[in-house]
Structures are given as C-alpha cells and as structure tokens.
Amino acid sequence: MSKKNSYKIAMVGATGAVGEALLQILHERAFPVSELVPLASERSAGDTVTFAGKQLTVRNLADYDFADVDIAFFSAGGSVSRVHAPRAAAAGAVVIDNTAEFRYQDDIPLVISEVNPHAIAQHTARGIIANPNCSTMQMLVALAPIHRAVGIERINVATYQSVSGAGRVGAGCAWAARQRSCSTSTSQSPGASASASRST
Known part of the structure; x- marks a missing residue:
C-alpha cells in the first residue's frame, strides 16, 4: 500500500468492545481517515457507532465489498477473520487482524510495532498482519530493550487474563x-x- 494523505478504513467488529476502543484510538491519535466503514454481523447491521463525533451506520460484513478499502481492522473473533480477512486482502486492503487466527502462520508477520516494526513489510505475501496476545504485547514492549542490550535466554510467565x-x-x-x-x-x-x- 502506497503512502497517502488519508485512508479509507473498514472496522470489522465495530460494535464490540475492542472495535469501540480502536475507533477511539484512531480518533484520539488523529489518524488520517478519509472514510470509516463500521462492519459487523447481520444481527448488528443497522446499529450505529460513534467516530469523531459522528454517528455511523454499521453495515453487514457478509456482503460488503472491500475493493476500495485501504486498511481493514478485524476484531470479531477468529472464525470471522478466517472467512473474511483473506477476502478483504484479496480485494486490496491491508488487513490488521486482532484475533489468534493467523498468529502461527509462517507467511503472515506477527508484529508489535514498538518491537519489530520492520516485519510489517512481510505482509505482502498474504496481505495480512497479525498481532500477539495482549499480555504478550505489553510484556515484550518492556523486555525488548533488555533483550537488545544484554540478551534474554528464557521468560517464565503466569498471566491473569482480563x-x-x-x-x-x-x-x-x-x-x-x-x-x-x-x-x-x-x-x-x-x-x-x-x-x-x-x-x-
């Protein structure tokens, strides 16, 4: 995807807790959005979400055409990503998947922007970028500088998942x-x- 002044964004799972948080972050960080399309299941289609002070109508993911979308965020569960993320990528969108669906696939980069941003360039094989579990992301942001400075041989972790x-x-x-x-x-x-x- 070439650099642009603004981007058309599709938000899959816009009515969920994670989708709502992503919308808020995009707005707070003044991400250059030319158009935002909220997507969800047929059950939630017709509902509204708020972005940048505007009420947007949620569309049905099942029949949405991603042809003119630049970036598609997926946070509606692995089964949804399994079906629709490849479809969005095939239409030309860069998919950023927040589920576990693609985390263990060798041809899809697993990226933490503060740790290995260079890996984003590897997304061209499938058009999809995955991210790790939330606790892993937070931990590695803190540990990466230590690893780069002196090395870490092993990490033992116990987590209480939210x-x-x-x-x-x-x-x-x-x-x-x-x-x-x-x-x-x-x-x-x-x-x-x-x-x-x-x-x-």
Whole structure:
C-alpha cells in the first residue's frame, strides 16, 4: 500500500468492545481517515457507532465489498477473520487482524510495532498482519530493550487474563457474578444480621 494523505478504513467488529476502543484510538491519535466503514454481523447491521463525533451506520460484513478499502481492522473473533480477512486482502486492503487466527502462520508477520516494526513489510505475501496476545504485547514492549542490550535466554510467565477478552458478554457475566457474590457476602455477614435484627 502506497503512502497517502488519508485512508479509507473498514472496522470489522465495530460494535464490540475492542472495535469501540480502536475507533477511539484512531480518533484520539488523529489518524488520517478519509472514510470509516463500521462492519459487523447481520444481527448488528443497522446499529450505529460513534467516530469523531459522528454517528455511523454499521453495515453487514457478509456482503460488503472491500475493493476500495485501504486498511481493514478485524476484531470479531477468529472464525470471522478466517472467512473474511483473506477476502478483504484479496480485494486490496491491508488487513490488521486482532484475533489468534493467523498468529502461527509462517507467511503472515506477527508484529508489535514498538518491537519489530520492520516485519510489517512481510505482509505482502498474504496481505495480512497479525498481532500477539495482549499480555504478550505489553510484556515484550518492556523486555525488548533488555533483550537488545544484554540478551534474554528464557521468560517464565503466569498471566491473569482480563474477562474483557471475551468481549462485552464476558465482562457482563463477570460483573453479574461479582454482584451476586457481594450480595451474598453482605447478607451473610454478622453486621448485616445485627442490622436486620435492630430494624425489626
């Protein structure tokens, strides 16, 4: 893709938590967007999302033509990327995939922009750029300078993955479970029992 003054962007998974965050980042960092097309499943088509203070109508991914798209961000799950990311790349878009679908494929670069930005040039084979898991990205941004300076032989890691990785549904379930747990703890505490006794 040649350098341009502005780019037409397709955002697959625009109604999800990650898609919403990507839209916000593009706006906050003043990325040169000539047009932004929010895409999602047929179920979400017709909904609206906000970008740069404007309400944009979400389109159906299944029948969208990527022919004039410059960059397509995918954050709607691996099964969606498996079907539609190659289709977008074949139409000429540079695909940046935020799922695990392409992370282990040798002909698709796995890129952390602060660590190996030069690898982006390898995207031409398939037209797709993958990124690692979120915890891996954060860790390697911190460790890369150390590795370059003195070398790192081995990294032992234990992570607690955020429920937001499961999207809005996962975060909602976690919040509901926390509320139930708090309610149960409160009702069973001695203070709560004493308070209830005094009020009767």
